[in-house]
Amino acid sequence: MAEGSDDIQALIALLGRLPGLGPRSARRIVLHLIRKRSGQMSQLAQLLDSVAVNSRECLTCGNITDRDECAICTDPARASGEICVVEDVADLWALERGHVFRGRYHVLGGTLSALDEIGPEDLGIPALVDRVTREGVSEVILALNATVDGQTTAHYIADALDSSGITVTGLAQGVPIGGELDYLDDGTISAALRARRKL
Amino acid sequence: MAEGSDDIQALIALLGRLPGLGPRSARRIVLHLIRKRSGQMSQLAQLLDSVAVNSRECLTCGNITDRDECAICTDPARASGEICVVEDVADLWALERGHVFRGRYHVLGGTLSALDEIGPEDLGIPALVDRVTREGVSEVILALNATVDGQTTAHYIADALDSSGITVTGLAQGVPIGGELDYLDDGTISAALRARRKL
Incomplete structure (x- = not known):
């Protein structure tokens, strides 16, 4: 049991399976959280629990929300x-x-x-x-x-x-803002050329 | 409030400040956890809470443990x-x-x-x-x-x-296992040469 305790090992294993993370980055995160014991870890635990309990899909549009309808669907300005x-x-x-x-x-x-x-x-x-x-x-x-x-x-x-x-x-297809032609794929360049517009 | 709810936004902000993560990967992780609602998020919350409450430094060696002395210090075989x-x-x-x-x-x-x-x-x-x-x-x-x-x-x-x-x-200094000389820095090559050993 190198990594401190069973809970720490389970935490590393669980974090390491999240998208974009692996065992190495999971270990780094857990050590960081243990070192900064100033409540950051408990705060994270509380938020995760609250989001797990409260979040659901908006009945109208499918957005994630903590009510029956999301903030966008209930906004009269929209x-x-x-x-x-x-x-x-x-x-x-x-x-x-x-x-x-x-x-x-x-x-x-x-x-x-x-x-x-x-x-x-x-x-x-x-x-x-x-x-x-x-x-x-x-x-x-x-x-x-x-x-x-x-x-x-x-x-x-x-x-x-x-x-x-x-x-x-x-949506329009074309050269992304800040994009350099030299680095774009041929398909994007062709699409941008076909959809060219008058300046 | 684009990201669902205040709690979701706070969770993304907190995760995004962890080492190796940013706002983009934090959003990805939160969405992944919300989608896989099969208890993974609650489990993560419980583990984080347990580790936050229980982990401390081993009084003898400074390793992280959930007891007064870590498993290594109390292992008679070591x-x-x-x-x-x-x-x-x-x-x-x-x-x-x-x-x-x-x-x-x-x-x-x-x-x-x-x-x-x-x-x-x-x-x-x-x-x-x-x-x-x-x-x-x-x-x-x-x-x-x-x-x-x-x-x-x-x-x-x-x-x-x-x-x-x-x-x-x-610790010995030298060429790492699987290391290719061509990709090593000059300092490591010099150190490995100075510490060469008879085969």
């Missing part, structure tokens, strides 16, 4: 008639950090995948079509990843909304 | 008359993973440093000399880092033990 569809809560958070979009979201929780047997029902796409029609939405922005699965899902949703007359848009 | 002096608990854990050393340890908790005003008393070097004489130790192995501060501290301890007649040794 009832703009625009719904942004994302694959994942992480994508929703990323868009929110941009402070540009002022509408509401819809989290799919994945992409269509024949291989993994994930169909439209599993992602709640019929529910999305219902919601969009019910709320009188004017524009649906498909902010899905620029991967094959993401784009397949985007096309499926666009088709499903085709008869509703609602504007369906997707 | 009373070998050898004491290995390390800077830090992380170094002790690293040596234990090697499964070679079967004696006991002494954790200094740092190195001598004129700049940071860390003197021999701050590191408990007089207490180490006392312990070594009292326990009738035959060999003190100085497993300090191969840095300027580490080697200065090693020299100081060797001097302090000079009159006791105890054998004082240091």
